[in-house]
Amino acid sequence: MPPSSGRNLPSHQEPVVGATVQYVVDTLTMQIMGGDYGLDERLPSERQMAQDLAVARNTVREALDLLEGRGLIRRRAGSGSFVTYDPKGQSEALAPVAAETGPLQLQVVRGILEPEMVRLAIINMPPRAIEALGETLSQMEAVQTEAADFVRLEEEFHRQIAAGTGNPLLIACYNLVIDARRQSFRAAMYRRHLTPNRIATYQRGYNALFNAIAARDIEEATEFMKLTLIEDQKLLMQEL
Known part of the structure; x- marks a missing residue:
């Protein structure tokens, strides 16, 4: 067995998330894939989504991190989150x-x-x-x-x-x-x-x-x- 370098190897697996975060991920995924938000459309603000879904803002932020990792959105500093999912493609x-x-x-x-x-x-x-x-x-x-x-x-x-x-x-x-x-x-x-x-x-x-x-x-x-x-x-x- 080769010696360990002592460094952790990168993992491509998503972290285990709580039920509330998963609820936000599932809801936004359905809205994006269902066409509620089109390609390049800006999502509501984190504050608005937290209010609409009755969750904390940090829960929304964690869900957006996961959606970005899945390639459904991209986040622009100071501008918000934008849909990258292309249903036509x-x-x-x-x-x-x-x-x-x-x-x-x-x-x-x-x-x-x-x-x-x-x-x-x-x-x-x-x-x-x-x-x-x-x-x-x-x-x-x-x-x-x-x-x-x-x-x-x-x-x-x-x-x-x-x-x-x-x-x-x-x-x-x-x-x-x-x-x-x-x-x-x-x-x-x-x-x-x-x-x-x-x-x-x-x-x-x-x-x-x-x-x-x-x-x-x-x-x-x-x-x-x-x-x-x-x-x-x-x-x-x-x-x-």
């Missing part, structure tokens, strides 16, 4: 993969990711993130007939669960899954099958899923994800 890079992914291939990947995703989210989601998930659920439950609105909110619900894992790589992978789900075959499938009665059925199911997440019931939540995949598979087989 990301979409152009990932679009061929999503376009080339067939419906059965998509189902396989969802079967791998979604049950584990909800398990990790239950372990890692702070209470504020669960509250935000509940707000999205309330919007989903208000939809009665508009399939497009329901699909959009369903995507946001799943995106929040992905963000709740606190795993940037898993979040990026699931964004690609969402891109693949938006392909024409699935859009057409929803137009034909997402009737008001089916929307109501899904709303009851997502209510049960949210309750399981809020109760930190991993078994119940993962079982729901598996059953949802089976139902989607049945619809898909009617189309093929």
Whole structure:
């Protein structure tokens, strides 16, 4: 074994952060990736974000450090924090993969990711993130007939669960899954099958899923994800 130089080697791993910092990171990540803040747009001041998120300013500062390390923002002394995440560049890079992914291939990947995703989210989601998930659920439950609105909110619900894992790589992978789900075959499938009665059925199911997440019931939540995949598979087989 070579002798030690006595110096610590640099580490590329992020430090372990507290639940409140993770909540701020997850919230800002969703806002940036969801398009609330565009490329080169300035984020609100640390004071404003601390007020909006009901956290301390040093918590916001620590979260911004992590986002800068992930390449989502850059910070300019005296000017603030600016978004560097380019959704157009990301979409152009990932679009061929999503376009080339067939419906059965998509189902396989969802079967791998979604049950584990909800398990990790239950372990890692702070209470504020669960509250935000509940707000999205309330919007989903208000939809009665508009399939497009329901699909959009369903995507946001799943995106929040992905963000709740606190795993940037898993979040990026699931964004690609969402891109693949938006392909024409699935859009057409929803137009034909997402009737008001089916929307109501899904709303009851997502209510049960949210309750399981809020109760930190991993078994119940993962079982729901598996059953949802089976139902989607049945619809898909009617189309093929």
